[in-house]
């Protein structure tokens with residue numbers, strides 16, 4: 001069921017609004033994007049390529065992908081479990097917990113980073129204990145991962161909760177009466193019904209995990225080649241007036257974002273049909 | 282005796298949704314559970330299916346204690362008002378689900394499952410639609426698929442919770458007949474929940490009337506209709522008119538005339554008595570309750586009248602087309618005499 005395309009604006013105010021929206025988008029989205037490309041290739045293709053393949057850049061790319069590869073699956077599992085609990089059970093303080101789930105959306109990412117420093121940093125609550133046992137969390141991979149997890153915590157759950165609420169428990173109950181075990185119910189009924197929303201949530205989560213700056217910046221310590229993710233690497237280069245290097249790395253990050261965006265759009269298109277089918281159901 | 286339910290009570294916090302409910306079903310019987318909204322029908326069905334546990338009481342099936350079995354192990358086919366078909370599976374996959382999730386040892390072979398699906402598709406007269414998805418079916422078709430899916434597991438008992446509630450009157454009637462036919466062919470003990478008295482009386486071998494979580498009456502449809510045990514059952518099974526009368530020895534006396542009075546409790550004295558629309562006689566002169574004709578409606582093979590007394594009370598009566606009512610016009614004054622009344 002496709003929605004009929006809206007008509008082109010006929011009245012003058014509508015036209016003005018449209019023109020403003022288009023101009024605004026060009027100004028704040030397109031212009032910077034073009035600028036990134038222009039700056040990156042200012043001195044030609046060779047400097048661009050050489051700044052991308054330098055070891056620090058490569059290690060930043062690797063680290064970014066690694067952090068996302070750990071944080072996103074964990075958040076996906078958490079999201080499914082949380083959505084399951086919130087939509088399938090009633091318990092006290094449910095509303096409050098749901099709001100808390102949204103906290104990472106509303107608080108500044110810097111705070112999401114600082115809380116970990118306060119807990120695991122040298123002068124934090126567990127600092128002495130960690131130091132005594134030679135466990136490094138802050139200024140190391142674990143710190144980057146937990147900061148990223150916190151920032152991207154709600155993405156999958158928030159995508160699933162409305163859908164699972166909407167779908168209700170009827171199908172699961174029917175499956176049980178037909179003799180399905182708990183695993184059968186989950187893998188044959190629940191999961192297939194949420195797979196598109198889940199994929200969508202995972203994509204959003206991935207995009208955010210790779211692009212996260214604030215929280216990661218606090219726990220990273222900016223050790224070049226070791227704890228610099230791509231966004232941090234860009235900042236370092238930029239501060240050192242290596243604009244080609246900074247913008248070249250930025251094209252990579254923007255590229256990752258664009259890939260995610262295309263996948264997301266494809267999914268939305270796919271997902272819309274499914275959703276429409278669900279509504280008709 | 283196939284199903285024996287004894288003294289079931291179920292409370293939600295301190296509200297008793299079911300209160301001391303007991304009934305039985307013979308093997309192969311078709312039982313209707315009839316009651317107004319909120320009377321506890323769904324709650325009872327969920328307890329039978331094992332989706333909830335009662336606070337007290339017992340449920341036995343063929344001598345086995347069913348409360349000890351999980352929903353999964355009871356092998357009860359359930360059909361929901363909302364269909365609850367698996368939306369991401371085709372019709373054939375939906376029907377095969379219950380067989381596919383059996384433990385490997387008990388699972389029939391692929392060919393056997395396919396054969397069962399074909400047989401059931403034929404039974405529900407949707408042989409060509411096995412590859413469709415639920416969203417591509419009409420409501421009536423979906424409900425038939427839901428029934429086939431429940432039948433596929435060779436259920437010990439079939440529970441249907443207002444299965445035709447969301448369908449229009451014509452389709453309902455059709456499916457009702459069809460369901461009864463399928464029941465007679467398969468012989469599976471069936472409990473059918475509805476709040477539509479016509480549906481219950483039309484379909485069931487026996488009807489259990491529920492009210493506020495308690496059983497009001499159990500009986501064969503005709504029995505229920507002829508010998509209602511309470512005002513609630515009387516009113517729930519059809520239109521009822523109320524008038525005051527003096528009752529003694531099975532006779533109700535009115536101002537200038539009498540009528541036979543049916544009562545489960547042999548009541549006497551001044552009582553409110555009730556009569557059905559077709560247990561009313563009209564005449565142009567008294568004795569009787571004076572009333573004006575408010576509306577005249579042809580209702581199939583009969584004529585339905587609404588009559589208003591001078592003090593504002595409205596009677597609904599029903600008459601043959603060729604009768605004392607056929608010459609009446611709106612606004613005419615007539616006298617109504619109940620010819621048979623019920624006292625509770």
Ligand SMILES: Nc1ncnc2c1ncn2[C@@H]1O[C@H](COP(=O)(O)OP(=O)(O)OP(=O)(O)O)[C@@H](O)[C@H]1O
Nearest residue numbers: 293294298316317318319320321322323324325476
């Ligand atoms: N999970 C629950 N928690 C609290 N109260 C409940 C719950 N389920 C049912 N009830 C209450 O129990 C009573 C019986 O509900 P039930 O769903 O069995 O009614 P019903 O006869 O099926 O009605 P309907 O014809 O509207 O489906 C209602 O008053 C309902 O509010």
Ligand SMILES: [Mg+2]
Nearest residue numbers: 322323324442
């Ligand atoms: Mg109900």
